[in-house]
Amino acid sequence: MSDQRNIVEAVRGTLRAELARDDDVIVYGQDVGRNGGVFRATEGLIDEFPNRIYDTPVAEAAIVGTGVGLAAHGLTPVPEIQFSGFAHQAFHQIQQHVSRLRSRSRGTLNCPMTIRAPAGGGIRALEHHSESFEAGYAHTPGLKVAYPSTPADAKGLLTASIRDPDPVVFLEPTRLYRAVRGEVPEGEHVVPLGEANVVETGDDVTVVAWGAMRREAQRAADGVDADVELIDPRTIVPLDTDAILDSVRKTGRCVVVHEAPKTAGMAAEITARINDEALMYLEAPVERVTGYDVPFPLYAREEAYMPDPERIRAGIERAMDY
């Protein structure tokens, strides 16, 4: 049995299922209660679970920092940060405590928190509402990072994240919240953290893309004169390096796409891993199609900033023609 749903609905359904499964799960954040979240991801949950959903003050450090205490008390906090650009207001808690509690306590305390946050551009939003900071979280040992691109993966990855004993930053591509519908398996559906999805198989070139960029990459692949293997890693940490390497060993070419800035972005990391393990299979340098090293622009320029199918196609062609 499966159902056609969008990502918001998939997230909501998963939160509902996990709240029902485990009394320790607590959902809280700004406007998540009565209002159901600014993207409606928590709509109606407060009626079903009146003592498990909390509207919090506008205080991101508090939302994440109290989660450390809730977790130490034995609860499973699933806070929502209204927009990932404001997770920076809590980044010190994430970096100094959430990600390190297990290490610091030598495994006697853990922080199984899932911090959900809409991420990425393309919705003509205000400043700071379009950030895609996965590389920053990946650079924070002790954290896992999920970034789904489909409703089914949103369900599967969120289920895995909430049940994971480690803290997970769960980035939801705002641009795809309602823009994609897809089959979402009914009942238990877990996508393990660290398992890539080979979206399309092909022999000529590997394209790696996640979040909202997966759809752009797919569009690019459709219109290019090459047999593209499209890989959506689905989690940034742990990264399914093997899936990427296996593919690159087959195709000899790789294009990595992300909307975050180029410098020190995840494409640089993926390129380095390919250099380490599959250099001799490469027939062309790894191409990076990314955002630029500028602050994410206001919306008049966001189309110009974000990789689109045309830029991705050009990247693929450069790799093919090398």
Place this chain on the structure above:
Amino acid sequence: MPRERAAEFTIDHVQALDEAGNADPDLLPDLSTAELRDLYRNMRRARRFDERAVALQRRGEIGTIAPAIGQEAVQVASAAALSEGDWMVPSFRESAAYLTRGVDPHLLLWYAMGMEEGAAVPEGEHTMPPSIAVGSQTLHGAGLGWGQAITGDDDASLVFFGDGASSEGDAYEAFNVAGVFDAHTVFLCQNNRYAISVPRERQTRAETIAQKAVAAGIDGVQVDGNDVLGTYKVVSEALEQARQGEPVVVEALTYRRSMHTTADDPSVYRTPEEEAEWAKRDPIDRYEDYLREEGVLDDDAVAEIEDDVEEELEAAIERAREGERDVDPAEMFDHAFAELSPWLADQREAFERHE
């Protein structure tokens, strides 16, 4: 339109035992002779622990530490006021509180030797590891207290922070969120007059730190933090209040008698006269005078406590040194995540091969 008073507030200051050792019977906590003696013993233990730890640091045996010398009364009293199920959330200067809570002294030394082993919290024990980021732990205390409210526990959480920490945004967020969620939290500010070199007066123009509670709509109270009995009383009452879902900010006025950390030289920012003034108000001396006056302590009892404390410390230092020999650096890979991922396992192997 008249201009009317929209709100008013007052902050109480409490002192049960004055500097001459006179007690106000109405403000004394209800403690047995054994409990009174334990408070004294723990203060002496803590003082000697820090003195010995500073000496060990000077000899290069342990790393930087932040001694609590001069702050024993507030720390011992408030840790002693906790029940077993209560959470204690320390900052980075809480040696006296840890020891009073029953944490083995060798663990504190291990932490100071740079070993995470010292911060491991035994299963079921409710003491958080130290927080080095100033003020960040106030939110963990708020979260624990919120969790206790959610699960309907009778327990409370006590979080230590400093006068410097009270300037961090996290502290305000913590008071505020605790108030909104009826958290079972007591926020205990050890106002020891300095944040490294910056005096309390440069930290905030507010007359008291306790009044920072007012903006969050929770109670604030000030106590003489060099008065172990008054602090015990105030913190016990605050904990009772917190158990009912009413968080409290307690500001304990005290003085850091030694350096900020072993890397600090206080002579740069304060005078010998000021230090001498506070030496006269030492919390241990003052309490000892009182206990002797009350017939709870005499020379023999004090000597016995001193001997016990030295013996315990000697054993702890020995145990710390032994443990240090067992440090396996590769273990740094083992607690980053619940399970060692293949990626990290590869790094661990490369580390073992020294690549």
